[in-house]
Amino acid sequence: MSELLEEEAPIAVIGAGLGGLSVAIGLLQKGFRVRVYEQADVFGEVGAGISISPNASKIFAAWGLGEQLAAISCTPLTGTILNGVTGEALQTQALGDALEQLFGSPYYQLLRPQLHAMLVDEVRRLDADAFRLGHRLVDISGPDDAPVLEFANGASAAASLVIAADGARSVVRARRFVDEPARFTRHIAYRGVLPTENLPARYR
C-alpha cells in the first residue's frame, strides 16, 4: 500500500456506477488518492429497486454507512418467486430477521437512485475533488505500468492504476483485454417499482 500511496498519479476509476463508487469509497477510506472518471455530465442514476444481500450490507456497515443505508431501505419479510403466467408461487424464502440471524447482517431493498446518491455523497465527503464528470474514456495509451487515459473531450490523465468500472460495454476491457461484443443470450428480465397498495392483497 505504501508504494501506491507514494505514487504521483492517482488511482483512476473509470465509471461512477455502483461498482466504481464502491471501489472509490474503499480506496479513499484506505488513504489512496482516487479520481473517478464518468462519461455523464451530471449524476442522474435511473433504475428501479435493488436488493442488498447480507454480504453487501456488511460492507456498508464496515464503511460506516450502515445507519444511512438502513434509513433509506426496507427489509421485506419474505421473497416469493411466482410463475409469470399462472401466478402460482414457486418458491418462498424468508428474508427478514431469519436471514439477518443466519448471515449476521440485514437484507435490504431500496430504490437504486437513492443508493447511488448515497454513494456519490460519500465519495464527495471523502474527497470533494474526486469526480471528473463529462469524461468519456476512449483509449488508454502508454505502457501498463504508466497508463495514460484519453478522453473524448480531449483531456488526458496519467494514472498509477486503472480500475475498470465502466459497465457491460467497458472501453477499458476492449482496449486492454478482449474486444468482443456482448452475446445476446435471449434471456430477458423486466423490472418495475409500484406502490404496495396497487398490488393484489396476497402479493403485498
Ligand SMILES: Cc1cc2nc3c(=O)[nH]c(=O)nc-3n(C[C@H](O)[C@H](O)[C@H](O)COP(=O)(O)OP(=O)(O)OC[C@H]3O[C@@H](n4cnc5c(N)ncnc54)[C@H](O)[C@@H]3O)c2cc1C
Ligand atoms: C435488472 C437488473 C437487476 C439487478 N438487481 C440487482 C440487485 O437487486 N442487487 C444487486 O446487488 N445487483 C443487481 N443487479 C446487478 C447490478 O445492478 C450491477 O452489477 C451493477 O449495477 C453494475 O454496476 P457497475 O458500476 O459495474 O456498472 P454500471 O452501472 O453499468 O456503471 C458503469 C458506469 O460507467 C460509466 N461509463 C461507461 N463507459 C464509460 C466510459 N467509456 N468512460 C467513462 N465512463 C463510462 C457509465 O456512464 C456508468 O455510470 C441487477 C442488474 C440488472 C440488470
